[in-house]
Amino acid sequence: MSNEETIQDKAAAAADKAQxxxxxxxxxxxxxxxxxxxxxxxxxxxxxxxxxxxIEDCTRKSPGCALLxxxxxGVCLGRHLYKK
Numbered sequence: 001m002s003n004e005e006t007i008q009d010k011a012a013a014a015a016d017k018a019q020x021x022x023x024x025x026x027x028x029x030x031x032x033x034x035x036x037x038x039x040x041x042x043x044x045x046x047x048x049x050x051x052x053x054x055i056e057d058c059t060r061k062s063p064g065c066a067l068l069x070x071x072x073x074g075v076c077l078g079r080h081l082y083k084k
Contacts, residue, residue: 059066 055069059069
């Protein structure tokens with residue numbers, strides 16, 4: 001029985017959180033959308049920064065890796081510039 005009660009409590013808590021988020025979104029949708037967009041942009045910026053840092057570390061340690069990265073960039077640019 002205690003297991004059922006905890007499941008019910010967790011479900012009720014999740015429903016309360018969803019309701020609060022919905023009310024906040026309905027009350028001020030522009031601010032909520034702007035906040036989420038900024039949050040996503042920050043996450044994307046952190047991811048790109050991390051990727052660039054790891055590529056930089058790899059290229060400093062191994063010249064073969066640097067050639068591989070340069071080749072991949074060249075292939076991507078070539079495909080982008082010469083689309084049919």
